[in-house]
Amino acid sequence: MTATTTSARSELSELGRSETALRTFLHGLPGVDQVGAEQRAAQLGTRSIKTTAKAQAIDLAIRMVDLTTLEGADTPGKVRALAAKALRPDPADPSCPHVGAVCVYPAMVPYVAEVLRGSAVHLASVATAFPSGQAPLEIKLADTRAAVAAGADEIDMVINRGAFLAGRYKEVYDEIVATKEASGDAHLKVILETGELATYDNVRRASWLAMLAGGDFIKTSTGKVPIAATMPVSLVMLEAVRDFREATGRQVGVKPAGGIKTTKDAIKYLVMVNETVGPDWLDPDWFRFGASSLLNDLLMQRTKLTTGTYSGPDYFTLD
Amino acid sequence: MFEYAPAPESRSVVDLKPSYGLFIDGTFVDPTDGGSFKSINPASEEVLAEVAEAGAQDVERAVRAARKAYDKVWGPMPGRDRAKYLYRIARLIQERSRELAVLESLDNGKPIRESRDVDLPLVAAHFFYYAGWADKLEHAGFGPNPRPIGVAAQVIPWNFPLLMLAWKIAPALAAGNTVVLKPAETTPLTALLFAEICQQADLPAGVVNILTGAGDTGRALVEHPGVDKVAFTGSTDVGRAIARSVAGTRKKLTLELGGKAANIVFDDAPIDQAVEGIVNGIFFNQGHVCCAGSRLLVQENVAERVLESLKRRMAQLRVGDPLDKNTDVGAINSAAQLERIRELSDAGSAEGAERWSPPCDLPDRGFWFAPTIFTGVTQAHRIAREEIFGPVLSVLTFRTPAEAVEKANNTPYGLSAGIWTDKGSRILWMADRLRAGVVWANTFNKFDPTSPFGGYKESGYGREGGRHGLEGYLNV
Amino acid sequence: MSERVAVRKTYKLFIGGKFPRSESGRSYLVQSSNVSLASRKDARDAVVAARAAVKGWAGATAYNRGQILYRAAEMLEGRREQFVALGIPGDEVDAAVDRWVWYAGWADKLAQVYGGANPVAGPYFNISAPEPTGVVAVVAPERPALLGLVSVIAPAIVSGNTVVVAASATEPLAAVTLAEVLATSDLPGGVVNILTGAITETAPTLAAHMDVNAIDLTGVTDAALATDLEVKAAENLKRVLRPAPADHDWSVDPGLDRMTALLETKTVWHPKGV
Numbered sequence A: 001m002t003a004t005t006t007s008a009r010s011e012l013s014e015l016g017r018s019e020t021a022l023r024t025f026l027h028g029l030p031g032v033d034q035v036g037a038e039q040r041a042a043q044l045g046t047r048s049i050k051t052t053a054k055a056q057a058i059d060l061a062i063r064m065v066d067l068t069t070l071e072g073a074d075t076p077g078k079v080r081a082l083a084a085k086a087l088r089p090d091p092a093d094p095s096c097p098h099v100g101a102v103c104v105y106p107a108m109v110p111y112v113a114e115v116l117r118g119s120a121v122h123l124a125s126v127a128t129a130f131p132s133g134q135a136p137l138e139i140k141l142a143d144t145r146a147a148v149a150a151g152a153d154e155i156d157m158v159i160n161r162g163a164f165l166a167g168r169y170k171e172v173y174d175e176i177v178a179t180k181e182a183s184g185d186a187h188l189k190v191i192l193e194t195g196e197l198a199t200y201d202n203v204r205r206a207s208w209l210a211m212l213a214g215g216d217f218i219k220t221s222t223g224k225v226p227i228a229a230t231m232p233v234s235l236v237m238l239e240a241v242r243d244f245r246e247a248t249g250r251q252v253g254v255k256p257a258g259g260i261k262t263t264k265d266a267i268k269y270l271v272m273v274n275e276t277v278g279p280d281w282l283d284p285d286w287f288r289f290g291a292s293s294l295l296n297d298l299l300m301q302r303t304k305l306t307t308g309t310y311s312g313p314d315y316f317t318l319d
Numbered sequence B: 001m002f003e004y005a006p007a008p009e010s011r012s013v014v015d016l017k018p019s020y021g022l023f024i025d026g027t028f029v030d031p032t033d034g035g036s037f038k039s040i041n042p043a044s045e046e047v048l049a050e051v052a053e054a055g056a057q058d059v060e061r062a063v064r065a066a067r068k069a070y071d072k073v074w075g076p077m078p079g080r081d082r083a084k085y086l087y088r089i090a091r092l093i094q095e096r097s098r099e100l101a102v103l104e105s106l107d108n109g110k111p112i113r114e115s116r117d118v119d120l121p122l123v124a125a126h127f128f129y130y131a132g133w134a135d136k137l138e139h140a141g142f143g144p145n146p147r148p149i150g151v152a153a154q155v156i157p158w159n160f161p162l163l164m165l166a167w168k169i170a171p172a173l174a175a176g177n178t179v180v181l182k183p184a185e186t187t188p189l190t191a192l193l194f195a196e197i198c199q200q201a202d203l204p205a206g207v208v209n210i211l212t213g214a215g216d217t218g219r220a221l222v223e224h225p226g227v228d229k230v231a232f233t234g235s236t237d238v239g240r241a242i243a244r245s246v247a248g249t250r251k252k253l254t255l256e257l258g259g260k261a262a263n264i265v266f267d268d269a270p271i272d273q274a275v276e277g278i279v280n281g282i283f284f285n286q287g288h289v290c291c292a293g294s295r296l297l298v299q300e301n302v303a304e305r306v307l308e309s310l311k312r313r314m315a316q317l318r319v320g321d322p323l324d325k326n327t328d329v330g331a332i333n334s335a336a337q338l339e340r341i342r343e344l345s346d347a348g349s350a351e352g353a354e355r356w357s358p359p360c361d362l363p364d365r366g367f368w369f370a371p372t373i374f375t376g377v378t379q380a381h382r383i384a385r386e387e388i389f390g391p392v393l394s395v396l397t398f399r400t401p402a403e404a405v406e407k408a409n410n411t412p413y414g415l416s417a418g419i420w421t422d423k424g425s426r427i428l429w430m431a432d433r434l435r436a437g438v439v440w441a442n443t444f445n446k447f448d449p450t451s452p453f454g455g456y457k458e459s460g461y462g463r464e465g466g467r468h469g470l471e472g473y474l475n476v
Numbered sequence C: 001m002s003e004r005v006a007v008r009k010t011y012k013l014f015i016g017g018k019f020p021r022s023e024s025g026r027s028y029l030v031q032s033s034n035v036s037l038a039s040r041k042d043a044r045d046a047v048v049a050a051r052a053a054v055k056g057w058a059g060a061t062a063y064n065r066g067q068i069l070y071r072a073a074e075m076l077e078g079r080r081e082q083f084v085a086l087g088i089p090g091d092e093v094d095a096a097v098d099r100w101v102w103y104a105g106w107a108d109k110l111a112q113v114y115g116g117a118n119p120v121a122g123p124y125f126n127i128s129a130p131e132p133t134g135v136v137a138v139v140a141p142e143r144p145a146l147l148g149l150v151s152v153i154a155p156a157i158v159s160g161n162t163v164v165v166a167a168s169a170t171e172p173l174a175a176v177t178l179a180e181v182l183a184t185s186d187l188p189g190g191v192v193n194i195l196t197g198a199i200t201e202t203a204p205t206l207a208a209h210m211d212v213n214a215i216d217l218t219g220v221t222d223a224a225l226a227t228d229l230e231v232k233a234a235e236n237l238k239r240v241l242r243p244a245p246a247d248h249d250w251s252v253d254p255g256l257d258r259m260t261a262l263l264e265t266k267t268v269w270h271p272k273g274v
Helices: A003-017 A019-027 A034-044 A051-064 A076-087 A106-116 A137-149 A161-165 A169-183 A200-212 A231-248 A263-276 A294-307 B056-074 B079-095 B097-108 B112-133 B161-174 B189-200 B215-223 B236-245 B271-287 B300-314 B335-350 B401-409 B424-433 C040-059 C062-078 C080-085 C090-106 C110-114 C147-157 C173-183 C199-208 C223-236
Strands: A065-068 A101-104 A122-126 A154-158 A187-191 A217-219 A253-255 A289-291 B022-024 B027-029 B036-040 B047-052 B151-155 B178-182 B208-210 B229-233 B252-256 B262-265 B295-299 B354-356 B372-375 B392-398 B416-420 B438-441 C027-030 C033-036 C124-132 C135-139 C162-166 C192-195 C214-216 C239-241 C263-271
Touching: A003 A019, A003 A169, A003 A200, A003 A231, A019 A169, A019 A200, A034 A231, A034 A263, A034 B271, A034 C263, A051 A065, A051 A263, A051 A294, A065 A076, A065 A294, A076 A101, A076 A106, A101 A106, A101 A154, A106 A122, A106 A137, A122 A187, A137 A154, A137 A169, A154 A169, A161 A169, A161 A200, A169 A187, A169 A200, A200 A217, A200 A231, A217 A231, A231 A253, A231 A263, A263 A294, A289 A294, B022 B056, B022 B189, B047 B189, B056 B151, B056 B178, B056 B208, B056 B215, B079 B097, B079 B112, B079 B161, B079 B189, B097 B112, B097 B161, B097 B189, B112 B161, B151 B161, B151 B215, B161 B178, B161 B189, B161 B229, B178 B215, B189 B208, B215 B236, B229 B236, B236 B252, B236 C223, B262 B271, B262 B401, B271 B295, B271 B300, B271 B392, B271 B416, B295 B300, B295 B401, B300 B372, B300 B392, B335 B354, B335 B372, B335 B392, B392 B401, B401 B424, B416 B424, B424 B438, B424 C263, C033 C173, C040 C124, C040 C135, C040 C162, C040 C192, C040 C199, C062 C080, C062 C090, C062 C147, C062 C173, C080 C090, C080 C173, C090 C147, C110 C124, C110 C263, C135 C147, C135 C199, C147 C162, C147 C173, C162 C199, C173 C192, C199 C223
Parallel strands: A065 A101, A065 A289, A101 A122, A122 A154, A154 A187, A187 A217, A217 A253, B151 B178, B151 B229, B178 B208, B229 B252, B262 B295, B262 B416, B295 B392, B372 B392, B416 B438, B438 C263, C135 C162, C135 C214, C162 C192, C214 C239
Antiparallel strands: B022 B027, B022 B208, B036 B047, B354 B372, C027 C033, C124 C263
């Protein structure tokens, strides 16, 4: 790290001490032109990824999947099955890689932990009164500590969108700092819920706010509001982590979540990562897909590439 | 690393004949003097087809055919029927767009992504737009009884072969004129395919005539006394010569010529989109764009940051096979153009500007030039004044809005300009002062059939596109 | 009682709002008066004055330009008898005043009629608006000396252009008198510059001048000269209005052509987004 980034980093770490400093900084970030950002994202979506590149992309995408179930109806049986699938997505093909992580509610963490113990698959848990975050801070922190104690090594928290939209940036910042502390050694993914932030300017500001407060990952969505991850939102977030690393030397991961259902979608995201932040982020440690049905489509496409025939849903497990 | 495997568009959709005649009076004919030349693929230097070279007698035949069609068929035809022919042509272009896009990329060297996503949709849209004008001319605001001019001689460049054809032919035909069009000698093939589309549309013979050839053919055409209207897109020098040649005649003239556009980036710009705009401004179509943003004027207090982002972005540009769907920058159109780009770039280095290109492997055969930027450029450098018409950007800095305007306008050209800032009032203040026919604010290189395009000063006169585009083809 | 001896008038050039004699010191006898014979240098000086006036005149609001031109019509009306005394028929003076008023009213309407929004196929605001081309050289028709002159000056300046006019060589007095009208009508100096003398001397200089944006050859009657001027104008791609036919009827509704031929269309794009 150069002297400049060291001093920039220490300057940036001071921002959280004052509402005014935070506001001045966040509002001083360059604006995002909606039309331009959406066109760039669309243009990246026109890349044609075929043959060897496609095979490589599919395996990478599988390794990046945070295999997720976040339902009121989740049961120990359901999440155990999901965890088993995370370890061996394609039982018929041992060369198929495992996914990045399994993502569940805190109450389900112990059951998943049993299955994943000893494997390289991470265990993520949503916490902080997911998805709305509308609970007292102490409860949100307790939620976090409980998930970690039960075996989660990744925490997916939600930011306080109400406070953000009302301009109470320090409140949002302080909550992230507190959650980071409560997470201990677990990686903290900060969900911005971009569908509720309404503008790309807000997405950029929220991204920086989350990174300044110590988030290890920034994540688009809970999957519980009508607008989940989109290419342009993820583009703006990728630009933010790129610029943040340039300014501070610290690398932050990105996780689009919700709405990514097909291999084609996933590959578009990988192309975007490749051409926006480069190979440093083309790794499950730095980029994840929050998804459930995506995995089976990746597996079907993978089978197609290895066998030459198109498969059908009956040939892939439904957990 | 994530390496994209080759993703070539199939050539099989194009059925090229070994040789092509001239399209006169509805049929392909051999040239009277038998001359011909070869059109090559600039990405590989392979010969694509042999094309007839029209001589003076062929020009005579074509103008006569156009006159006859004007007098007997197209002139008297009701506007609503002219409209239907133009709609037919628009639809055929849509139907055959893949074929046309592949052929355009083969003959021109532009990436298939652009010919497929930009050129062809705009070509079809242009015919569709002007088709609708054909029976509404009295409502176009040019008085109660606008009349066509007669026979139009049209000479177009090689940078957007089919799009420039559309910009010329669609409004001319909508207004009731007939045309003799000469495509550029390095890119004649899509115009010939367009001639086949005219046949397919049963367009009456002689309404559209296509003469292939080089400068001599073009000169004979615009100087032909039977021509009533001359429309030219190309270099300012040739435009000047044409303006001289029509002096003293009653020929109506419109010219769309060169440019040296300033793309102005303020410190409060949406930087990531501005960088995209800079890249699109100068590397779109290999910089073979008259309205290219070839001078980047960046506010000094943000110059370093913008340049860093720009270089990072340029490193992502994929230069190579135009038919690969992932190619961003294709081949330079001709050896001659490559030579001109090299000469001016070398002048930039010799005059002390700092040259930078991202690392990129260029193919061995064909004509290639890596995306290049020059920093430390001043208004006194040749590369800040002369049109390079290639993927070469000159970067200058400014301190205040007034200085930006002054530098932007300090050129004999006046075709286009770009402004990047989040401040609305500044955009409008700048737009008022920039002497350019098209001002893109927080965007660049956008085109639309409804939007008039054309220059101030030595960038030419007349407008193409929109309601204004009819004026050059009407006696008002 | 001896009869009063009249004070005679000297007819001079009109450049930059002032009435200088030709820098060459020459004059020629026409319409029983000695009138300045403008030189090439005078033509160049007039271009400099016209260029200097562009910023203020083009930058003025359209309403303001309209008011000033209307004021000029008022002054023209007030000097009616003076023009009649120069031998201009009263009807022609009236027509000239009416024409001037007609054009004055166009100042704040031209952009609405000739420009407008373009419905592009994308999320963009797109608008085309006319702008003045800049400095326009005008060869005024030989006659009608006043109506012809007004009919070429007013359409050029109403949109914000400034002009250098080569006045009728055979009937220049109306032009100089019109200059006096304009000098007293709040019209900024340099917006209209009038050269008297030989077209063959001034027009080629104006046609070749690289700081002139357009040339109106309306009053050129010699075809060879017109061709030569058009060739010269091509050097910097001046917008060219070709000579009017000899039988042109100046009394009919002139339409928009003379205004629109001296306009540039500027189209501005901006994305629409949040």
